[in-house]
Amino acid sequence: MGRAMLIFCAAALIAIGFINITTSKKGLSLVEQTVNYADFIMAKNAAHTAIQISMQKINKDDTWADSHSEGSPWRTTVNDRDVELYTVHNPSPDFWEPDELRMISNAKHNDISVQVISQYLKEPFSSLVPDFEAALTVAADPDKFDFSMGGSSSIVGDGPPGHGCEDKPAISTLPGNSYKFDGIEEGSGSGNNKKGVYGDPLVYEDPDLSYQPTDELIARLANSPNVNYLNGNLSGNNVDMGSPENPGVFFVEDDLKITGGKIQGYGILVVRTYGEMEYFDEDGTQLDLAGNFEFNGLVIFENAYNFKGRGTPAINGSVLVGHTDDYPDGHSLGIDISGNITLQYDCIGENYAKMAAATAVEQYKYTRIVTSEGVNYFHDQPFN
Secondary structure, X not given: OHHHHHHHHHHHHHHXXXXXXXXXXXXXXXXXXXXXXXXXXXXXHHHHHHHHHHHHHHHHOOOOOOOOOOOOOEEEEEOOEEEEEEEEEEOOOOOOOOEEEEEEEEEEXXXXXXXXXXXXXXXXXXXXXXXXXXXXXXXXXXXXXXXXXXXXXXXXXXXXXXXXXXXXXXXXXXXXXXXXXXXXXXOEOOHHHOEEEEOOOOEEEOOOOOOHHHHHHHHHHHOOOOOEEOOEEEEHHHOOEOOOOOOEEEEEOOEEEXXXXXXXXXXXXXXXXOOEEEEEOOOOOEEOEOOOEEEEEEEEEEOOOEEEEOOOOEEEEEEEEEOOOOOOOOOOEEEEEOOOXXXXXXXXXXXXXXXXXXXXXXXXXXXXXXXXXXXXXXOOOOOO
C-alpha cells in the first residue's frame, strides 16, 4: 500500500511538472505575442505619421514627391523610430484626369518592420470656381444694379454648337430680381449668328444663388503669387493673357487701356472696385470693353461701378456681376450690354476657369483612395 502510494505521488509530481512547463511556455508565448503586437502598433503609427508629414511637405512644394523616389528615399525618425519613405508619382498627361501618387512608408521598432502604402488621387480642378449657370449672372441686390441692353449685342445661354454643353438660361439672378430685366425678348438668328437673348428661360431666378462663394474665390486668388495684375497702357499685340493649355488669372484694379491688335484671354478675369477696362480704337474713341477682344472663361465684376460692353468683344464662358456685403448704399452697378458684344455661355470656358484656379491657388488637392499595411519579422537585417 505504501509503495503504491509513493508511485502515485511520484507520477502526480511528474504530471504537475509537465503542466507547469507547458503553462510557462504558453505564458512566454503570450508575452512574446503581446510584445510583438505592441512593436507592430508603434512601428505602424510611425509609418502613418511619416506619410502625414510628407503630405504637408508636398502641399508646400509640388516637387517634393518627385525628389524622393525609391532610389532616394526620405529618412527620418518619428518618436525615436526609424522611418524610410519614398513616393511613386504618376502625373496624368491629360489635365482632366487625376494624378496618381503612391507613398510607401517603412518604419522599424525593435525586431519588427511595418510597411504602410497609401494611394492618393490629385483632383484636376479647383472646387472654388462657381458653376456656370448662365451666360450672365447678376448676384446683386435689386437696388444696387441697373441693366440696359441695345445695339446688336447678344446674351446666349444655349450651348455653342459642337462643344457638348447643356443649354443654360441667358441670365441668372437673385429671387425677386427678374423685373430688372423687363423688356428683353428672345433674339433672332441661329448657330453662331445669334443676336439678342437666348436661353431657357431667358431670365432665371436662382434660389441658391449667392455672391459669397465668389467672394472667397477672389480673396484666395488675390493672395496668390500666381496671378497677373493688369494696369496702365498696354498694346494688344504684346498682351499675354494665357492660352488654352495654360490659362491664367488676371486682375484689373486700376484703369487699363489696351490699344491695337487682337486680344485673346483664357482663364479668369476679375475687375474690382474702381477698375475699368478700356479699349481705344483707331479714332481714339474710349470704350470699356470693346475692340477685337475675346476672353474664354470666367469674367467677374466685383463692386465695379460700370460694366460697359460696346464694340465687338466676345466673352465665351460666363460673366458674373456682384458686390460684397460692404458695398455702399447709393451706388449702382451699371450693366450696359450694347454695341456688338457677345456673352456666350460655354462649358469649355468653365474648364479654362477651373484650370486657372487650380494652378493659381495652392491648396491640398490629394484624396486618399486606399491604404494597406504589412509586417515583416527579421533579425540582423538591413533596414530598407
